[in-house]
Structure formats: structure tokens, C-alpha cells
Amino acid sequence: MPVRFQLPARMGHTDEELAFIREMGIRYLNLNVMPPQANEEDLQREKERLARFDLEISDLACPPLQKNPAIILGRPDREEQLDQFCAFVRLAGRMGVKIVSVAWQPNGIFRTGRACRPCTRGGVSAYADMAEIAARPVSNDREYGEEEIWANFAYFLRRVLPVCEASGVRLALHPNDPPVKSLGGVHSLIYNTDCYERAFRLANNSPALGIKLCVGCWLEGGEAFGNLMEDIRSLCERDKILVVHFRNVSGRLPYFEETLSEDGYADMYAIMKQFVRCGYEGYMSVDHAFAGYPSMGGTLGAFAYPTGHMKGLWEAAMRECGQNPYSGGPSA
Numbered sequence: 001m002p003v004r005f006q007l008p009a010r011m012g013h014t015d016e017e018l019a020f021i022r023e024m025g026i027r028y029l030n031l032n033v034m035p036p037q038a039n040e041e042d043l044q045r046e047k048e049r050l051a052r053f054d055l056e057i058s059d060l061a062c063p064p065l066q067k068n069p070a071i072i073l074g075r076p077d078r079e080e081q082l083d084q085f086c087a088f089v090r091l092a093g094r095m096g097v098k099i100v101s102v103a104w105q106p107n108g109i110f111r112t113g114r115a116c117r118p119c120t121r122g123g124v125s126a127y128a129d130m131a132e133i134a135a136r137p138v139s140n141d142r143e144y145g146e147e148e149i150w151a152n153f154a155y156f157l158r159r160v161l162p163v164c165e166a167s168g169v170r171l172a173l174h175p176n177d178p179p180v181k182s183l184g185g186v187h188s189l190i191y192n193t194d195c196y197e198r199a200f201r202l203a204n205n206s207p208a209l210g211i212k213l214c215v216g217c218w219l220e221g222g223e224a225f226g227n228l229m230e231d232i233r234s235l236c237e238r239d240k241i242l243v244v245h246f247r248n249v250s251g252r253l254p255y256f257e258e259t260l261s262e263d264g265y266a267d268m269y270a271i272m273k274q275f276v277r278c279g280y281e282g283y284m285s286v287d288h289a290f291a292g293y294p295s296m297g298g299t300l301g302a303f304a305y306p307t308g309h310m311k312g313l314w315e316a317a318m319r320e321c322g323q324n325p326y327s328g329g330p331s332a
């Protein structure tokens with residue numbers, strides 16, 4: 001089984017959009033579902049519709065649950081939110097979807113803004129300047145420290161992991177982005193590989209806790225995050241990587257721009273080869289893309305070129321490693 005390429009998607013794409021995705025040679029979708037549609041009837045209908053375009057849901061995310069402030073900060077209404085999270089996991093299981101996304105980011109991804117920057121070829125892309133981000137006031141009612149953030153994560157695991165195990169669903173935990181110790185006054189859960197190891201230990205090494213390996217985050221942090229090549233090898237060996245975000249940046253913190261794969265500081269071909277050498281067979285997608293143009297398909301149109309480039313790197317890596325990329329028929 002080769003790497004399985006996917007694209008982020010939402011419910012209700014038009015027929016044209018779904019055809020466009022399929023024409024990129026994509027079979028799998030990371031589907032974002034908002035709460036009103038997070039029910040069996042709507043999802044079943046969507047699943048059948050996607051099947052007509054030869055598309056499948058590989059993993060599900062419910063944005064308000066994926067980065068839920070009540071659960072992450074331990075607010076009084078977290079029990080209700082945890083019940084909803086568990087219900088969403090059970091729903092994924094019933095739909096035959098084996099991965100649900102989670103990110104311990106109560107205030108989302110931090111970026112200074114989206115703009116044309118020196119490394120973006122005129123494209124509008126996200127960039128981060130830590131001097132500006134660190135100077136912001138706290139994002140919530142108060143600061144939240146390391147101990148309580150980990151205690152809240154432990155509580156989440158106690159409530160949710162048994163449901164995942166019973167439902168045949170694995171959690172794909174994304175790092176905090178950018179990967180620094182604290183963002184907006186909230187201590188980050190995952191800002192280096194040691195944090196991931198701590199999370200695995202807390203989960204008693206249950207296979208139900210896996211990783212969304214965001215190459216972008218690893219590169220933003222550089223050595224402070226970990227040794228990417230070594231981490232890919234070690235995490236593949238232990239079957240911890242469920243999804244890969246394939247993304248390059250212009251440099252390491254304290255400042256970076258999100259660039260085309262070929263324009264950032266990392267050698268993305270070498271990184272792709274490492275996934276191939278390690279026998280990675282999970283899902284992989286382009287993470288963020290440039291803003292795109294409304295008359296050129298907007299965000300979806302903007303994903304087309306980097307997705308093709310990523311798949312081209314994979315094909316070259318497969319051939320260089322002596323493997324036939326299309327031995328099982330057309331690329332998945």
C-alpha cells in the first residue's frame with residue numbers, strides 16, 4: 001500500500017469541486033463537519049455522494065470539538081463537551097472512519113497575519129513573527145499553566161480513549177502551531193517530540209492515540225522541536241503516524257512564512273524519501289495553501305498545484321527507492 005494522499009474538505013462541496021478533487025488523483029478526504037451535520041443521516045448521505053466520485057472519508061474533524069476551549073482549559077461545561085466528543089467518535093466508528101482529529105489549541109493557530117511576503121512569490125500566505133505574537137495580551141480569562149493543561153489532557157484521555165478503543169477509532173493529535181511553550185497565555189501541550197512521548201505514556205501507549213505529523217510545525221521549531229528524519233523513522237516503526245501534513249516554511253522561529261514546498265528552507269524531497277524508506281502507508285496532505293483566487297477555484301484551486309507537486313515528489317522518491325509507484329494500479 002503506498003502513501004494515501006488526501007485533501008481537506010467540508011460537507012457539501014459542489015459536484016464540480018468533487019470532480020476536480022478526483023481529477024487530482026485524490027481518493028481520500030479529511031472531512032470537516034460542523035455540529036448540525038454531525039449525525040448519521042447527513043454523514044451517510046455525504047458518504048454515498050462522495051462514493052459516486054470515487055472519494056472516501058479517511059478522517060473526520062468537528063472544528064468546535066477538535067480545538068475545544070472548555071475541554072482544554074477545564075471549564076465548567078467540559079463534561080457536556082466531552083460527551084459530544086465521545087458521541088462524535090462513536091459516530092465516526094459507525095461510519096467506518098478510523099481517524100478523528102484533535103489539536104490542543106483552545107485559541108487556534110497563531111499567525112501574525114496573511115499577506116504577500118518576500119518568500120511567497122506574490123501569493124497571500126500565512127506568516128508568523130514571534131516578537132509580535134508574544135507581545136499579545138492573554139487570549140482567555142487568565143493564564144493556564146503546564147500542570148493544569150496536562151491534567152486536562154489526562155482527563156480527556158480517560159474519558160475519550162476507552163470510547164475510541166471500543167469504536168475502532170484513533171485520535172490524530174496535531175502539535176501546537178507555532179510550536180512554542182506558551183501561546184496567548186496558555187501552556188502548549190505539544191511543542192516538541194518529548195511532549196508527544198509524554199502524551200503516549202499518559203495514554204498507556206494505547207494505539208488509539210496517534211499523531212498528525214505536521215512537517216510544517218517540525219520545521220517551524222527546527223531542532224527545538226526534534227530531529228525530523230529520526231522522528232519519522234521512530235514514529236513509523238511504532239505505527240504512531242496517522243496523517244502527515246506536508247508543508248514547508250521559509251525559516252525556523254522566531255519568524256517564518258508558509259511557502260511553496262520548493263521554496264522553504266527544508267529539502268522536502270529528502271523528507272518524502274524518508275517517509276517512503278520507512279514504509280509509511282498512512283494519509284498525507286498539503287496542509288495550508290496560498291489564499292488562491294475566487295475565479296480560480298478559491299482555496300480548493302490553490303491546493304491543486306502543491307498537491308500535484310507533493311505527489312510528484314512521492315513518485316520520484318518511490319522510483320529512487322526502487323519501488324514501482326503504480327504497481328497496484330493508478331495512484332491512490
Ligand SMILES: [Mn+2]
Nearest residue numbers: 214216245287
Ligand atoms: Mn498542520
